[in-house]
Amino acid sequence: MDKQRRFTTAGGAPVVSNHDSMSAGARGPLLLQDVWLIEKLANFNRELIPERRMHAKGSGAFGTFTVTHDITKYTKAKIFSEVGKKTEMFARFSTVAGERGAADAERDIRGFALKFYTEEGNWDLVGNNTPVFFFRDPLHFTDLNHVVKRDPRTNMHNANSNWDFWTSLPEALHQVTIVMSDRGIPKGYRHMHGFGSHTYAMINEDNERVWVKFHFRTEQGIENLTGAQASEIIGNDRESSQRDLYEAIERGEFPKWKTYIQVMTEKEARKLPYNPFDLTKVWYKGDFPLIPVGEFELNRNPDNYFAEVEQAAFAPSNIVPGLSFSPDKMLQARIFAYADAQRYRLGVNHYQLPVNAPKCPFRTFHRDGAMRFDGNLGSTLGYEPNSYGEWEHNTELAEPHLALEGGAGIHDFRQDDNHYFEQPGKLFRLMSAEQQQRLFETTAAEMAPVEEFIKRRHILHCYLADPAYGEGVAKAMGLTLDGMDLTNPYTK
């Protein structure tokens, strides 16, 4: 027999039969000594790992990022060090609310997670296809997930809870408007933009900091589905986005996104009339224009979905010299949340898995732990400081101090900024009359099962963004504004 093709147990011993289990006589009961049968059943029982608590359904691909413009005056990050430089990367796109087997063409935000294997470590930019988010304090995050996931009693999605929560947070209107708009159901992952969403920092060779936002603009063009088109697609194909991405790459049609940054100096940030670290707001492009940086292309499908996509671990805490965080409270919480989730979902040594491992040498003092599968750093020292130079930390990379104001404690952000409706109003006015009409109808359809007082709370928020927005949504719901108090309840 060809030994290369020999079927073996996990221990490497040849499997005698994969068709007949061992029994006491031809018609008798099975034997406990049938190690192959027991191994097979036991492994099957452990095939499942926890899915991501949100963004569970996703698609991934490998690719290349290329620098097209010089931004070294803003950052010393090696990935941007020269025009033409290429860096290997991995991307994963996802929906948020659905479980691992959910349909792709759902009305939902899309995750847009990028991992760049730079020569100074992995940089993960874990963004979405929307530039803003529902709120600006991470205490709301678990509640958001509870309302977009299944109802604890009915095990069904509960529109009433979902809208009760969203409309109880007036700052959510910006994101809700995007999700209810034409962009709420991208045709596939190739046809949407991506955003880092948060404000991040860039630090240059002179150790100067600027604030930045990242934008990734699809070169395939934006294409969306209407609710009716999406329902028809889901009826025939629950994997429409996975199929579209996978098949395009197999055909050699590599999807591409152009990368841009917006840049704000610390001085400009201090003078801005709104909080530059508020994730519910965009920076206007007129004030902070898009600066071209590069382009990425996805050009290789993973060989194995579980190994490379399901086990991929993206974490905002994967950051490299020249790039850094901002005081955005949401980002600050995410710096903790992801690696912690992955230590639970994949295990403490998940960073060694091939898709997650840096492509540059990495030498921590982490040792041991479940499923340590590299050499555990052999006989190198496991403590620091030591007298043998293993390993030297890099104090020259310390960032410039960030000046802060105010005392430590709970700060009510509503006192800082309660302008919830200005940006959703501007977004509404950018839409054509047809787009606005579809926004009204989609909102009415999505809110159909919701109690009237919640509908009216949403209508008021829309009205405060733009009277035509409130009136249009009310009309589509078969309601009028008669008798409603239309003053802003949130002004000081």
Ligand code: HEM
């Ligand atoms: C996934 C937490 C907000 C984008 C996840 C996961 C956690 C998490 C725990 C699962 C990670 C894993 O198991 O691998 C949080 C918290 C947030 C927050 C605590 C706010 C306080 C956001 C925001 C964005 C975002 C604002 C986008 C701008 C994503 C994406 C994924 C994800 C794209 C999936 C990553 C992948 O493809 O593996 N989030 N998240 N999240 N989150 Fe968030």
